Structure formats: structure tokens, C-alpha cells
Amino acid sequence: xxxxxxxxxxxxxxxxxxxxxxxxxxxxxxxxxxxxxxxxxxxxxxxxxxxxxxxxxxxxxxxxxxxxxxxxxxxxxxxxxxxxxxxxxxxxxxxx
Numbered sequence: 001x002x003x004x005x006x007x008x009x010x011x012x013x014x015x016x017x018x019x020x021x022x023x024x025x026x027x028x029x030x031x032x033x034x035x036x037x038x039x040x041x042x043x044x045x046x047x048x049x050x051x052x053x054x055x056x057x058x059x060x061x062x063x064x065x066x067x068x069x070x071x072x073x074x075x076x077x078x079x080x081x082x083x084x085x086x087x088x089x090x091x092x093x094x095x096x
Contacts, residue, residue, distance in 0.1 A: 012058045023066045024057040027077035038081040069094060 011020040032039040063080035
């Protein structure tokens, strides 16, 4: 099976793709959960590798997800540290 490959795009900074500018404005970063070990580790890694991402709504890591409804509205932003059950329940509530 073959599928088309897409070029890598910027998601943060001055050259961020307009789609990600829109997504980040529609669903701002809600902060790191201080009682979540994965979130604490992600925060430490971001602090070391890209401290400029700590402030504002920057995408913190590759696996940030955005839930969008059928009308194209951004419903919610999920960080890589969000539990799969939270993502699943949000999707379930949207399709019911």
C-alpha cells in the first residue's frame, strides 16, 4: 500500500504553518499537570531543549492532538501526556 508523503512543516515560531497558528489560537495550551509524572518530565525536557516553548500556546511535543468537529470547530487540545481514556471519552461525546 502506498500513500503520499507530506513535507515537514513548522508548527511554532515565525514560520509556523497557518493551520497550526489557527489550532493553537482556537485551543490554547492549558499548562502542565503538576501531579502528572509524564507532564513533569515533558516540562523538564522542553525546559532543556526549547525553553521558548514554555510560554504561550506553542505545541510542546510531536503528539499534541486537536479534536475538531464536523463543522471544523476546534473542540479541544490534547497534550502527549493526556490519558487515552480522556481522548476516547471526548471523541465519544462528540459523535453521540
